[in-house]
Amino acid sequence: MDYQPSEHRYEQMVYRRCGKSGLLLPAISLGLWHNFGSVDDFSVATDMIKFAFDHGVTHFDLANNYGPVPGSAEENFGKILKQHFQCYRDEMIISSKAGHEMWSGPYGGNSSRKNLMASIDQSLRRTGLEYFDIFYSHRYDGVTPVEETVQALIDMVKQGKALYVGLSKYPPAQAQKAYEWLQAAGVPCLVSQYRYSMFERAIEEESLALAHEYGSGFIAFSPLAQGLLTNKYLHGIPEHSRAARSTGFLRLDQVTEERVEKARSLDNIAACRCQTLAQMALAWALRDERMTSVIVGASSVKQLSDNLQALANLSFSEAELVQINRILQE
Numbered sequence: 463m464d465y466q467p468s469e470h471r472y473e474q475m476v477y478r479r480c481g482k483s484g485l486l487l488p489a490i491s492l493g494l495w496h497n498f499g500s501v502d503d504f505s506v507a508t509d510m511i512k513f514a515f516d517h518g519v520t521h522f523d524l525a526n527n528y529g530p531v532p533g534s535a536e537e538n539f540g541k542i543l544k545q546h547f548q549c550y551r552d553e554m555i556i557s558s559k560a561g562h563e564m565w566s567g568p569y570g571g572n573s574s575r576k577n578l579m580a581s582i583d584q585s586l587r588r589t590g591l592e593y594f595d596i597f598y599s600h601r602y603d604g605v606t607p608v609e610e611t612v613q614a615l616i617d618m619v620k621q622g623k624a625l626y627v628g629l630s631k632y633p634p635a636q637a638q639k640a641y642e643w644l645q646a647a648g649v650p651c652l653v654s655q656y657r658y659s660m661f662e663r664a665i666e667e668e669s670l671a672l673a674h675e676y677g678s679g680f681i682a683f684s685p686l687a688q689g690l691l692t693n694k695y696l697h698g699i700p701e702h703s704r705a706a707r708s709t710g711f712l713r714l715d716q717v718t719e720e721r722v723e724k725a726r727s728l729d730n731i732a733a734c735r736c737q738t739l740a741q742m743a744l745a746w747a748l749r750d751e752r753m754t755s756v757i758v759g760a761s762s763v764k765q766l767s768d769n770l771q772a773l774a775n776l777s778f779s780e781a782e783l784v785q786i787n788r789i790l791q792e
């Protein structure tokens with residue numbers, strides 16, 4: 463094992479308590495949805511995990527279907543853990559999820575007990591882990607009774623396969639049912655995961671307050687709107703960007719002139735704060751203390767490094783918030 467983590471790794475990171483639990487999460491977590499699959503450069507992936515850990519990022523977010531190919535992000539992460547992090551498992555929070563399409567047939571992609579129980583075993587095998595710190599229901603599938611999904615999550619904890627459970631993208635009515643069911647079983651929902659960024663603010667209506675009311679922490683995914691809230695698309699679509707890659711989930715038609723124009727105006731405010739647009743977008747997503755953490759993605763160590771510097775200035779003046787809102791509402 464050649465890798466020696468930095469002795470100073472906990473000095474710069476901000477940690478926030480996850481809801482009413484005893485668990486602290488880093489304000490910036492790293493997600494492995496893109497750039498960690500079998501189509502990606504394994505050495506860049508390894509460097510990003512090391513860099514993150516060296517800078518206090520203790521939380522790594524996976525799902526069974528991350529890749530491509532589906533499952534390969536978990537496999538690659540497992541290899542990186544085995545090669546470099548065996549002594550550091552107790553310093554890491556590793557999450558995974560199940561509920562989206564993963565294998566063929568009627569059991570491979572929903573929120574049934576059948577899918578969840580098979581999925582967690584598969585994910586443990588792929589990563590080589592003995593347990594996940596957090597296991598999520600990846601989505602409410604519109605059909606499976608919430609009670610069935612939630613009971614599967616409770617049983618995972620009872621079987622020692624997960625320490626905590628979480629919900630991802632649940633509509634408020636189903637989230638409330640799940641919070642109540644989990645609480646009654648003595649396995650409260652640790653964290654609720656939803657899309658949130660300057661461009662996607664739906665959770666401000668209900669989901670954030672609801673999670674808080676039930677003592678759940680909150681974690682935002684795609685806080686940079688998959689790269690739209692960085693300087694990446696300000697002057698066209700770069701060749702290797704997520705929008706240009708055939709395996710990327712950011713479609714070209716999502717890179718609209720309207721969004722790029724807003725990003726340009728936001729970039730001017732960021733410059734006045736001595737931040738990059740990405741840093742300001744992350745600080746903005748973290749401005750509410752109920753937001754435990756934001757999960758960023760990155761395709762290079764340089765991006766990750768840029769993003770972590772958001773922590774140097776997390777506060778906003780009233781005037782800045784008004785200016786930002788004006789741009790977003792234009």
Ligand code: NDP
Pocket residue numbers: 492493494495496497523524600630631655656682683684685686687688689690692693694702703704705740757758759760761764765766768769
């Ligand atoms: P972001 O919004 O942070 O987008 C990340 C992408 O933005 C990078 O891959 C990179 O794209 C670009 N980028 C990041 N930093 C910079 C920078 N400093 N300068 C320029 N470009 C930058 O998050 P993701 O959409 O990747 O989502 C993050 C995580 O959230 C996922 O990995 C996953 O763990 C979780 N998630 C959960 C979901 C759920 O259903 N629960 C759904 C989606 C995500 P490029 O490749 O173009 O360089």
